[in-house]
Amino acid sequence: IKRVTTHTVQKMKRDGVKISMLTAYDYSMARIFDDAGIDVILVGDSASNVMAGHETTLPITLDQMIYHASSVVRAAKRSFVVVDLPFGSYQGNSKEALQSAIRIMKETGAHGIKIEGGEEIIESVKRIISAGIPVMGHLGLTPQSIYKFGTYAVRATAEAEAEKLIKDSQLLEEAGAFAIVLEKIPALLGKRAAETLNIPTIGIGAGKYVDGQVLVMHDMLGINKEFKPRFLRRYLELYDTILGATRSYIEDVKSNDFPNESEQY
Ligand code: KIV
Numbered sequence: 001i002k003r004v005t006t007h008t009v010q011k012m013k014r015d016g017v018k019i020s021m022l023t024a025y026d027y028s029m030a031r032i033f034d035d036a037g038i039d040v041i042l043v044g045d046s047a048s049n050v051m052a053g054h055e056t057t058l059p060i061t062l063d064q065m066i067y068h069a070s071s072v073v074r075a076a077k078r079s080f081v082v083v084d085l086p087f088g089s090y091q092g093n094s095k096e097a098l099q100s101a102i103r104i105m106k107e108t109g110a111h112g113i114k115i116e117g118g119e120e121i122i123e124s125v126k127r128i129i130s131a132g133i134p135v136m137g138h139l140g141l142t143p144q145s146i147y148k149f150g151t152y153a154v155r156a157t158a159e160a161e162a163e164k165l166i167k168d169s170q171l172l173e174e175a176g177a178f179a180i181v182l183e184k185i186p187a188l189l190g191k192r193a194a195e196t197l198n199i200p201t202i203g204i205g206a207g208k209y210v211d212g213q214v215l216v217m218h219d220m221l222g223i224n225k226e227f228k229p230r231f232l233r234r235y236l237e238l239y240d241t242i243l244g245a246t247r248s249y250i251e252d253v254k255s256n257d258f259p260n261e262s263e264q265y
């Protein structure tokens with residue numbers, strides 16, 4: 001099988017083929033996504049929420065991201081694996097950002113990193129890229145800045161923020177980013193970004209005109225029972241399925257139905 005590369009995803013944009021991306025945090029799920037043919041697997045810092053149970057993405061550490069990423073990389077035969085630089089591992093200065101990116105590449109075998117922000121982090125982006133590490137940008141609702149925003153509402157609905165987003169996306173492209181995630185922005189702004197840029201835009205809550213889509217696996221599989229934002233399409237209701245299976249197991253154990261004759265030595 002031929003590995004998806006930065007060139008593959010950029011060619012997909014040129015050819016009008018949409019890019020598919022999902023998050024994964026462990027070997028077993030990444031294996032299924034890779035077998036299914038997902039183009040890009042993101043080891044997102046959303047692991048902080050869905051794996052560790054934190055309220056925000058801020059607490060997860062670089063060491064914890066490296067643990068998740070190395071598990072995912074072992075499963076990915078075809079998919080391109082991108083890993084989030086977690087909060088606190090790059091904001092200090094571009095040297096620190098490069099060191100964090102190098103640790104991810106060296107200790108996990110991942111194929112690239114993702115970093116939140118535009119102009120503020122452009123030096124770091126350039127430095128990481130000049131070390132030969134592919135960088136994916138992330139603009140719009142960047143969850144590491146949630147306390148600055150104060151809300152998970154749609155971003156860039158006002159003119160000034162929309163213009164800044166377009167400018168930041170151009171800066172990222174000029175710096176050499178190979179793609180950009182756009183999170184929770186109006187569909188028409190997503191369209192404008194996709195048309196303005198040569199590199200692919202991958203949306204989550206950014207409408208249908210961007211070059212690809214990404215969802216958090218727990219959301220699209222319906223493992224997060226209560227999380228139902230407008231942008232989310234749920235492909236399973238796994239919370240209910242797993243709840244039902246667990247109840248059946250408990251019942252079978254209590255009633256001494258499990259194990260039966262054929263299930264014992
Ligand atoms: O951490 C994450 O899951 C992400 C996606 C929502 C893009 O950054």
Ligand code: NA
Pocket residue numbers: 044045046057084
């Ligand atoms: Na993230």
